[in-house]
Amino acid sequence: MVSDQGSSLPSNSKPAPSKELTARVLSALVMVAIALLTAYWGGWPFALFWLAAGIAIMIEWTRMTAVEPRLPVQGVLAVGLAVLTALFLANASLSVFIAAGLLFLAAGTLLARGNGNRIWAASGFLYALPIVLVPPIVREHPELGILGLLWMFAVVWATDIAAYFTGRTFGGPKLCPPISPKKTWSGFMGGVVAAALGGVLVAWVGQKFGLGLPFGLLGTAVISVVASVASQIGDLGESALKRHCNVKDSSHLIPGHGGVMDRLDGFWAVCLIAAAVLSTIHSIP
Structure with a gap:
């Protein structure tokens, strides 16, 4: 979660700050190690890692929004995400891929009870897809x-860490009090600066090893800033959803971080930026 200087909802019992930070750091280190290891492997281990993350996000989404009947809807949508992963690994055609996605989206949506549940079920599936x-x-x-992937990681992690600590250190005006009362503009700006530096550092180190991102160092800095802003907007969006659903965390799966949505809300937004970058690359003759 980006620029998380405090939860968006009050809690009756909070752990001691040192214990909370310790749990947060240890959990983050474990997740970083798994993400980097599977990224190095690539292929199906990496795809299965993100499939598991996406299914967890879909389950948290449908649980928070009280979709009914919950288990059947979650089962259909989870199978749909798994089928799409299998089709990607099998290099299926785009038409087959789109048809399968629409089929499972429709099945999970129609299975939900009532228009409100159907909207939440469909949006949960679509939210998990990126x-x-x-x-x-x-x-x-x-x-x-792998360099593009490391850039995504660096931007999100730099934004997260810098926003957390600069926000706590400098405080100041609040970023968006109605949604997340403890996030500050100092944390926001610290995250943006750190993301630009982190993104450029990844690109520069990549050049030393004969790898390169397609936009050069200056272009990488600009895209890193955009991605950092998107990451923090993604965080605020998830905070708004939690306030709407009157929950503190999307789940309690990850010690110190809450749920998978809480951990990946910013990365989700950067995935959208990466998708836009992919579209731009393909549009250049």
Whole structure:
């Protein structure tokens, strides 16, 4: 979660700050290690890692929004995400891929009870899709590959860490009090600056090893800033959803971080930026 200087909802019992930070750091280190290891492997281990993340996000989404009947809807949507991952690994045609996605989207949506539940079920599936598909696509892309993936990680992690600590250190005016009362503009700006530096550093180190991002160092800095802003907007969007659903965390799966949505809300937004970058690359003759 980006620029998380405090939860968006009050809690009756909060752990001691030192214990909370310790749990947060240890959990983050474990997740970083798994993400980097699977990224190095690529292929099906990496795709399955993000499939698991996407299914967890879909389950948290449908649970928070009280979709009914919950388990049947979650089961259909989870199978749909798994089928799309299998089709990606099998290099299926785009038409087959789109047809399968629409089929499972329609099935899960129609299975939900009432218009409100159907909207939440459909949006949960669509929200999970970028997490499931974009990282494996970037990893396998000939012009982005593992360096593009490391750029995504660096931008999100730099934004997260810098926003957290600069916000707590400098405080100041609130970023968006109605949604997340403890996030500050100082944290926001600290995250943006750190993301630009982190993104350029990844691109520069990549050049030293004969790898490169397709936009050069200056272009990478600009895209990193855009991605950092998107990451923090994604965080605020998830905070708004939690306020709407009157929950503190999307789940309690990850110690110190809450749920998978809480951890990947910013990365989800950067996945959208990466998808836009992919579209731009393909549009250049």
